[in-house]
Amino acid sequence: MKLTDLETPALILDRSRLERNIVRMRDHLSRLGVVLRPHVKTAKAIDVLRLALAAQPGGITVSTLKEAEYFFTHGVRDMLYAVGIAPNKIAHVAALRGRGADVTIILDNVVSAQMVAEQGGAMGVEFPVLIEIDCDGHRSGIKPGDAMLIDIGRILYGGRGTRLRGVMTHAGDSYNCKSVDEIRAMAERERAAVVRCALDLKRAGLPCSVVSVGSTPTATYAENLDGVTEVRAGVYMFFDLVMAGLEVCTIDDIALSVLATVIGHQQEKNWIITDAGWMALSRDRGTAKQKVDQGYGVVCDIDGWPLTDLIVAEANQEHGIIADRNGGALDLKRFPVGSQLRILPNHACATAAAHAAYHVVDGGAEITAVWPRFSGW
Ligand SMILES: Cc1ncc(COP(=O)(O)O)c(C=O)c1O
Missing domain, CATH: 3.20.20.10 (Alanine racemase)
Incomplete structure (x- = not known):
């Protein structure tokens, strides 16, 4: 898979x-x-x-x-x-x-x-x-x-x-x-x-x-x-954007991400809409007080490479809104409906808590294992 x-x-x-x-x-x-x-x-x-x-x-x-x-x-x-x-x-x-x-x-x-x-x-x-x-x-x-x-x-x-x-x-x-x-x-x-x-x-x-x-x-x-x-x-096992902001790790060390799919665009607002809102990413805004505010997460391509011009600017329950980091225009054709992106989390604990399993990859796009996880008390 x-x-x-x-x-x-x-x-x-x-x-x-x-x-x-x-x-x-x-x-x-x-x-x-x-x-x-x-x-x-x-x-x-x-x-x-x-x-x-x-x-x-x-x-x-x-x-x-x-x-x-x-x-x-x-x-x-x-x-x-x-x-x-x-x-x-x-x-x-x-x-x-x-x-x-x-x-x-x-x-x-x-x-x-x-x-x-x-x-x-x-x-x-x-x-x-x-x-x-x-x-x-x-x-x-x-x-x-x-x-x-x-x-x-x-x-x-x-x-x-x-x-x-x-x-x-x-x-x-x-x-x-x-x-x-x-x-x-x-x-x-x-x-x-x-x-x-x-x-x-x-x-x-x-x-x-x-x-x-x-x-x-x-x-x-x-x-x-x-x-x-x-x-x-x-x-430390997973790291996240808060840890990267503290210089405890680099962005490349972050082992967790949320796979999201582009479900539409708002052309005049330069927005990409995805199916990963705060239920999937968490409401955690731990980077808001740091030198670089990472919004609701850093956007990567499906291979995990950061797209440094983008940011998850807003999150509703089941919708993520991705925009240009500096509020500029986006070439929305780069992200057609159905294409996938990976979002690095602000706070790994809060993001992982929303999910029932880890889909394990080893650097590539192949899923090598599915590891169940639990939440709650
Ligand atoms: C009592 C206690 N010890 C250790 C830790 C580990 O902290 P960290 O996740 O920063 O490694 C926590 C985190 O919440 C904690 O509450």
């Missing part, structure tokens, strides 16, 4: 780029002496994870318990569920652990720590826990130096239903950095925050065997990871 045989919109995954991205991150982190715990929130497919783990076997990070269930069914045991635990998920985590999945959870407050310790004690389950640290003011976590760290540590260490495993942080604000130097500084800030918290716990007589950091920008530009035991990164 070829790309031209596909019903559109369809999600395309370039396997050679995927493998190159996986190997590059593995080599970089092994030079720095740390283990990569890939985050599977973007991939959500065992075929993708197999390539990531083939490069370096080990545990994974999940963002939903559905991911934990799915990857456990496919043989993965060691999983970090890296979203603060909610009371209504404790029983599910206990059930997974009961079936042999080594799921670690995270939390950042006394109420959650007490709740997990009590419920674990009552259920006869011991939940391994990492305390979440806020290294950059991005969202959740305890600020380094906050005495609450030790309070939570003592509850987890003393509780019958909990085992204190360590600390973790995610430098999510690295997505807003304005230069590579800023990302490098952010990587050091991320490292320093958790290493300091690990030391504070140890000084208080508490265990801290795991010191976990991670985001694709900081993982890419980290120069020193002393004191860190593992790095979590996810979007």
Whole structure:
């Protein structure tokens, strides 16, 4: 089967780029002496994870318990569920652990720590826990130096239903950095925050065997990871336009695209209309605040070569509107009705979430495999 045989919109995954991205991150982190715990929130497919783990076997990070269930069914045991635990998920985590999945959870407050310790004690389950640290003011976590760290540590260490495993942080604000130097500084800030918290716990007589950091920008530009035991990164496998805008990758590294078909034109507006709207591309406009605003995506020809004069300027639910990047006139005859284009996504996680499968190509137009993926909770 070829790309031209596909019903559109369809999600395309370039396997050679995927493998190159996986190997590059593995080599970089092994030079720095740390283990990569890939985050599977973007991939959500065992075929993708197999390539990531083939490069370096080990545990994974999940963002939903559905991911934990799915990857456990496919043989993965060691999983970090890296979203603060909610009371209504404790029983599910206990059930997974009961079936042999080594799921670690995270939390950042006394109420959650007490709740997990009590419920674990009552259920006869011991939940391994990492305390979440806020290294950059991005969202959740305890600020380094906050005495609450030790309070939570003592509850987890003393509780019958909990085992204190360590600390973790995610430098999510690295997505807003304005230069590579800023990302490098952010990587050091991320490292320093958790290493300091690990030391504070140890000084208080508490265990801290795991010191976990991670985001694709900081993982890419980290120069020193002393004191860190593992790095979590996810979007590095696929990359996207936001990552390219941050200079974390180049456009040529982006492994995901959406295949779209031209369904018409608006001659007087110089528009090409396609069947890939925001349902297929996502509403994510993550490049809007970057140096180059990529609209709803970079337009490529069917072979994946960027058509640099074009942009997806607008997106309705099932319609994409492609225009000249600078608002100029287009030779619409270049894009007849029925011709196909590939759109590179702003945010790989959001785009992939709309699709039930990856159509795998290996640089060419031949579809070499179809890899199912899932969404939701
Ligand atoms: C807690 C946590 N760790 C790691 C990551 C991985 O970040 P990235 O996709 O930038 O690699 C994320 C991403 O959302 C996250 O929320």
